[in-house]
Amino acid sequence: MSHLDDLQVRADSRIxxxxxxxxxxxxxxxxxxxFDGDGNAxxxxxxxxxxxxxxxxxxxxTEAVARQAGTLVHTSNLYLTxxxxxxxxxxxxxCGWEEANxxxxxxxxxxxxxxxxxxxxHGKRQHDDKVRVVALEGSFHGRTLATLEATGQPAKHVPFAPLAGFVDHVPYDDPAALLGxxxxxxxxxxxxxxQGEGGVRPVPDEVLLAAREAxxxxxxxxxxxxxxxxxxRTGPWFAFQDAPIxxxxxTxxxxxxxxxxxxxxxxxGPATKGFEPGDHATTFGGNPVTCAAALAVLxxxxxxxxxxxxxxxxxxxVAGLQDLVATSELATGVRGKGLLLGLELGTPVAPEVEAACRDARLLVNAVGPDVIRLAPPLSVSRQEVDQALTTLGEALRTVAATSTSLEHA
Ligand SMILES: Cc1ncc(COP(=O)(O)O)c(C=O)c1O
Known part of the structure; x- marks a missing residue:
């Protein structure tokens, strides 16, 4: 049995x-x-x-984690570290913010x-019913009950309905709907x-401006x-730093x-005054080891x-992906920013393209039926970019050939 199959059998019974x-x-x-269990890269x-x-x-x-793990791992937030x-x-x-917490x-x-x-x-300080949230369709904000509700993907709500009902969703590209x-x-x-999980979709500036205004x-x-x-991931420290808001x-x-x-x-600003002692807490928040790792990252x-x-x-x-768009019958466009990129496909074969890449030991993923997400390390080398583009091009050719032969079968 392969390492993967062995782990899957054990996972199936215990995870x-x-x-x-x-x-x-x-x-x-x-x-x-x-590297996988057989030493493949x-x-x-x-x-x-x-x-x-x-x-x-x-x-x-690695050094920061090891150093901090050997010094102090946890105290709780009752004490300062x-x-x-x-x-x-x-x-x-x-963030570029003087007053922030x-x-x-x-x-x-x-x-x-x-x-x-x-x-x-913050809302309840103004009046008691000021608790509603507006979010965008196609968004992804997490899987806890409140963040699931904010997530603009109704299919993910279905198994847990009814939700609390405090979120209103509007189309991701409609400033008037948001203002309303x-x-x-x-x-x-x-x-x-x-929007990352929603298919690497940049939200239009007009929607961002409408959100700020509203x-x-x-x-x-x-x-x-x-x-x-x-x-x-998208260029500057934070994507908002390239946006008009x-x-x-x-978060x-x-x-x-x-x-x-x-x-x-x-x-x-005023949001820094939102919480008072006792309002919110978590045992592991601000853990010294994870914070040391984050400081090493920065x-x-x-x-x-x-x-x-x-x-x-x-x-x-981006230039290589645009070449693929010019030469491949499947690829139709490139979207995203920085190193969060989506390759648009003209037909819903993204899962097949993901699988063909995986067969060639390149990890990318389908975020939707017709978009492949690429999010390499920010430190990726030129050669690695070129290697991934070559593999992706071959995967597109393989899937195009299979889809054509299926059409003609
Ligand atoms: C934009 C965004 N928000 C929230 C989350 C949830 O993060 P986590 O899985 O760490 O809870 C994700 C995860 O993909 C995300 O992409």
């Missing part, structure tokens, strides 16, 4: 089936490469869902959960600047969910600690000019 069967099993990673252009942005086993992160406070200071600085969570959903509770608290949906009972608008008019908070876009609250998670579980809800990005490298690699990858 709850919230995921489909594993498509590969890995034992080690180095930079952009993952796989090119990782997915980064554990936009997480390992500095690549696997980055020495600075240096790494969390330093990370709060650093996050405020990279941070709540540390474990992941994207718990960072957004904190942001929604913060907004409700926000009322005096709205405490927050939550949105991603590029929040200002109605005294609501604008929450920008940067769980997937943050820490350089300034949020009141930003970040995935890439912040390069794979150690962390989430952060960062507030500025240090490395600054020291090594990672955002600049990523911008250059993004240009090369």
């Amino acid at each position: 709850m089936t919230t995921y489909p069967p594993g498509k590969a099993a890995f034992v080690r990673g180095q930079g952009t490469v993952l 796989w090119l990782d252009f997915l980064c554990g869902l936009a997480v390992t942005s500095l690549g696997h086993a980055h020495p600075a992160v 240096e790494p969390a406070i330093e990370l709060g200071e650093r996050l405020a600085r990279i 941070v709540f540390f969570a474990q992941c994207g959903a718990t960072a957004n959960e904190a942001a929604i509770k913060l907004a409700r608290k 949906a926000v009322t005096d009972d709205t405490c927050a608008v939550i949105l991603e600047i590029v 929040c200002d008019v109605h005294g609501a908070l604008l929450i920008v969910d940067e769980v997937q876009t943050g820490i350089g 300034e949020p009141d609250v930003v 970040v998670a995935k890439a912040l600690a390069n794979g150690m579980p962390i989430g952060a809800c960062i507030a500025r 240090d490395t990005i600054e020291r090594d000019g990672v955002l600049q490298t990523a911008a250059t690699r993004s240009q090369r990858l």
Whole structure:
């Protein structure tokens, strides 16, 4: 039995089936490469869902984790520790916000959960019914009950209905609908600047501007969910820094600690006064080891000019994907920003293209029936970009040939 099959059999009997069967099993990673149990090298252009942005086993992160794990792992938030406070200071600085504060969570959903509770608290100070949230169709904000409800994908709600009913969804590209949906009972608008799980779809500037305007008019908070876009994934530290708006609250998670579980809800201005002692808490928030890992990530990005490298690699990858659009009968367009890119397909064969890439040991994924997401490490090399493009081109040819032969069968 292969390593993958053996793990799957054991998983089937002991791990709850919230995921489909594993498509590969890995034992080690180095930079952009993952190794399976047979020692095969796989090119990782997915980064554990936009997480390992500095690549696997980055020495600075490994060193920081080992050092902090051997010094102090956990105290709870009843006591102060240096790494969390330093990370709060650093996050405020990279947001470019003088007056800002941070709540540390474990992941994207718990960072957004904190942001929604913060907004409700902020809203209820104005009047008791100011608890409603406006979100965009196609969005993804997490799987806790509140963030699931904010997620604009009705199919994900169905197994858990009825939900609390405090979120109104509007199309992701309709500024008038958004302006119409926000009322005096709205405490927050939550949105991603590029919808990641929803298919790598940039939200139009007009919608971002409408969200800002509606929040200002109605005294609501604008929450920008940067769980997937943050820490350089789309170019700058945060995607909002390239957008025509300034949020009141930003959430970040995935890439912040390069794979150690962390989430952060960062507030500025009046939103900094949202919570009081006892309003919100979590045992592991601000854990010294994860915060030390995050500080190592931020240090490395600054020291090594990672955002600049990523911008250059993004240009090369986009140019290569556009070549595929010009030459492949399946690829029809490229969307996204920085190193969060989507290759659009003219027919719903993204799962087949993902599988063909996997057969050639390239990890990318289908986010929807007709889009392939590419999210390589920000530190990806030129050669790795070229190698991935070659493999992706071959995968497109294989799938095109199979679809044609099926049509003619
Ligand atoms: C934009 C966005 N928000 C929230 C989440 C949820 O994050 P997590 O899975 O860490 O809870 C995700 C995960 O994909 C995401 O992409």
